[in-house]
Amino acid sequence: MNIVTSQCKTTLLLNNAWQPINAITARAAFSHLLKGHITALDKNNNVFHSLDRWNKDAEFYEDQPVLRSAKGVWPIPTVIIVTSKFFRRPRKKKLTTLEMAKIYNFTCQYCLNKFKIADLTIDHINPKSKGGTDDHENRTLACKPCNTRKASKFPFFNVKNEPVAAPEIPALMLNTSKVREEWEYFLGSV
Numbered sequence: 001m002n003i004v005t006s007q008c009k010t011t012l013l014l015n016n017a018w019q020p021i022n023a024i025t026a027r028a029a030f031s032h033l034l035k036g037h038i039t040a041l042d043k044n045n046n047v048f049h050s051l052d053r054w055n056k057d058a059e060f061y062e063d064q065p066v067l068r069s070a071k072g073v074w075p076i077p078t079v080i081i082v083t084s085k086f087f088r089r090p091r092k093k094k095l096t097t098l099e100m101a102k103i104y105n106f107t108c109q110y111c112l113n114k115f116k117i118a119d120l121t122i123d124h125i126n127p128k129s130k131g132g133t134d135d136h137e138n139r140t141l142a143c144k145p146c147n148t149r150k151a152s153k154f155p156f157f158n159v160k161n162e163p164v165a166a167p168e169i170p171a172l173m174l175n176t177s178k179v180r181e182e183w184e185y186f187l188g189s190v
């Protein structure tokens with residue numbers, strides 16, 4: 001099948017306790033459905049176990065995402081549930097710069113100004129050169145100028161003369177910029 005799709009994350013993946021795990025692409029969602037690894041929920045929260053039944057009987061949202069191929073248009077489920085085994089939500093041990101930036105609203109933890117992602121860095125609160133680790137507890141968000149100014153000084157306070165700490169890791173970080181309306185019910189319990 002010659003499938004054309006964008007890489008935007010259209011589908012919320014739930015474990016079999018109906019807890020959100022992550023957002024995945026239309027292509028991944030469709031492939032899981034095809035292989036029978038998941039069940040799909042439609043607009044009315046009816047459960048579908050096979051692609052056939054999904055295509056025939058599911059009711060779709062007005063903005064249901066679709067895959068287009070030479071053979072037709074295929075609706076993509078927007079909420080799917082893993083059936084094969086119990087998936088634990090992966091515990092994040094370390095955050096990327098983007099994840100850290102989202103938590104801190106793109107604000108440098110030293111000068112407390114907002115920056116573009118390209119101007120933000122992960123800073124080791126206690127510098128590695130002084131024995132600081134690369135563990136989450138020792139990482140925070142700094143703009144490039146602050147990171148340079150700080151160099152290997154420790155302790156190094158923010159503009160309010162307060163010590164800087166690592167953020168708490170949220171229970172769930174979705175790797176998507178768009179949250180679909182029907183996901184909110186499942187995300188509400190996180």
Ligand SMILES: [Zn+2]
Pocket residue numbers: 108109110111112113142143144145146147
């Ligand atoms: Zn700064």
